[in-house]
Amino acid sequence: MNDARIQVFEAHQRSRGIELEAVKQTLKGLKIETPSWGYGDSGTRFKVFKKAGVPRTPFEKLEDAAQVHRLTGMSPSVAVHIPWDQVEDYGRLREHAESLGLRIGAVNPNLFQEDDYMFGSITNADQSVRRKAIDHLLQCVEIAKAVGSDIVSLWLADGTNYPGQADIRQRKHWMEEALRETYQALDDDMRLLIEYKFFEPAFYHTDLADWGMAYNTALKLGPQAEVLVDTGHHPQGTNVEHIVAILLDEERLGGFHFNSRKYADDDLIVGTTNPYELFLIFYQILAALRDDRRPSVQKTAQRIAYMIDQSHNIEPKIPAMIRSVLNVQTYFAKALLIHWEALSEAQADQDVLRAEALIREAFEQDVEPLLQVVREEMGLPQDPMQAFFESGYLEKIQERGIGGASW
Ligand code: PSV
Ligand code: MN
Ligand code: MN
Numbered sequence: 001m002n003d004a005r006i007q008v009f010e011a012h013q014r015s016r017g018i019e020l021e022a023v024k025q026t027l028k029g030l031k032i033e034t035p036s037w038g039y040g041d042s043g044t045r046f047k048v049f050k051k052a053g054v055p056r057t058p059f060e061k062l063e064d065a066a067q068v069h070r071l072t073g074m075s076p077s078v079a080v081h082i083p084w085d086q087v088e089d090y091g092r093l094r095e096h097a098e099s100l101g102l103r104i105g106a107v108n109p110n111l112f113q114e115d116d117y118m119f120g121s122i123t124n125a126d127q128s129v130r131r132k133a134i135d136h137l138l139q140c141v142e143i144a145k146a147v148g149s150d151i152v153s154l155w156l157a158d159g160t161n162y163p164g165q166a167d168i169r170q171r172k173h174w175m176e177e178a179l180r181e182t183y184q185a186l187d188d189d190m191r192l193l194i195e196y197k198f199f200e201p202a203f204y205h206t207d208l209a210d211w212g213m214a215y216n217t218a219l220k221l222g223p224q225a226e227v228l229v230d231t232g233h234h235p236q237g238t239n240v241e242h243i244v245a246i247l248l249d250e251e252r253l254g255g256f257h258f259n260s261r262k263y264a265d266d267d268l269i270v271g272t273t274n275p276y277e278l279f280l281i282f283y284q285i286l287a288a289l290r291d292d293r294r295p296s297v298q299k300t301a302q303r304i305a306y307m308i309d310q311s312h313n314i315e316p317k318i319p320a321m322i323r324s325v326l327n328v329q330t331y332f333a334k335a336l337l338i339h340w341e342a343l344s345e346a347q348a349d350q351d352v353l354r355a356e357a358l359i360r361e362a363f364e365q366d367v368e369p370l371l372q373v374v375r376e377e378m379g380l381p382q383d384p385m386q387a388f389f390e391s392g393y394l395e396k397i398q399e400r401g402i403g404g405a406s407w
Contacts, residue, residue: 009369016339023336027374032328033077033105033307034068034321036061036085041406043313053397054404058085059096061405064318066100067393071384072325077105079153079307082140084110090146104147106193106307109140112157120158122178123171123207130174137182145187151305153228155195159202171207176220183221192225193254194218197233200265211243218252226254230309232265241280248288251296255305258328267310269320271327279363282335290340322385333367
């Protein structure tokens with residue numbers, strides 16, 4: 001990038017009263033976990049397109065994830081999904097990750113792909129199915145310990161399609177019982193993240209439908225249970241950043257699954273549909289991080305697990321993941337350019353127009369020069385996407401052929 005553009009950027013930010021060194025330091029600390037399932041073949045309910053070069057094993061998924069980290073410097077961990085990533089020796093999987101400069105992040109149980117779970121897993125009326133589901137959750141806690149992860153991340157597909165189909169309150173009790181047993185198996189330094197979703201695959205009621213239900217469950221379980229916000233899991237028009245602010249303030253925001261959606265739970269590349277929402281989420285998080293009056297809220301904000309949950313069927317997987325990671329970085333960087341003191345003054349003065357303008361003004365900053373400088377200082381390529389296409393990695397993995405891992 002030419003120096004003149006950087007100088008103009010720096011002078012402009014200085015004139016806005018922004019301290020760029022602090023911004024750069026925070027930006028360098030941003031880490032976003034990528035999901036193993038985002039590297040395999042995936043699809044909609046209509047079709048899974050099989051592509052050449054898709055990883056055939058969990059080991060190869062890690063190799064692809066390592067490319068994203070090598071080029072962006074931001075994705076040192078990979079979430080796994082069991083049994084999609086089941087292996088005989090989890091110590092070997094961990095070693096493989098470490099040999100690639102990665103670590104294994106959240107362990108995701110799968111309670112939705114067995115025939116037994118048609119009417120629910122931990123909320124199934126059949127006691128033996130509930131037992132099977134709980135045993136799987138306990139197995140995932142043990143896998144997390146074996147791979148050196150401190151997070152078990154739970155999404156339940158449980159729900160019903162019709163009024164009267166099941167006893168909603170009874171299911172709630174069964175769910176709480178199962179999660180209590182799971183929670184008790186956690187080591188002291190582990191966390192159980194509870195993800196909610198208001199619909200799909202069930203279309204009448206979902207047992208963990210919204211943040212309130214997830215929060216209530218987390219509260220009952222204890223301090224190691226927190227809520228995970230997947231940006232695609234709300235009804236249209238939901239103010240997601242408000243949910244983020246409340247969960248932060250209640251010290252129960254555990255993590256994110258970032259993705260984009262236009263209509264439902266579309267799992268598309270992050271930041272492609274509603275980048276302003278992503279920016280406003282970071283606005284809330286950064287505001288919490290700055291809140292010296294509430295050290296425990298600051299601590300909650302510091303340990304948020306940022307993850308991507310994206311899996312679509314037409315775009316090539318590795319560059320799509322690079323794009324998502326870069327988009328998260330872009331909107332995080334913009335939020336770092338909010339002028340906090342001016343915003344506090346505007347809020348104290350109840351100056352609506354000025355307060356709104358200060359937020360929008362940060363969003364409208366061109367952060368490309370800042371990102372270029374940060375990449376340079378981190379020893380990363382200026383254009384990670386271009387560097388990926390020039391690396392020859394895509395060509396090399398063609399030898400894997402067609403028919404890699406898929407769900
Ligand atoms: C299903 O909605 C889902 O997309 C959830 O968001 C989970 O996090 C993900 O699948 C992996 O189980
Ligand atoms: Mn998710
Ligand atoms: Mn989802």
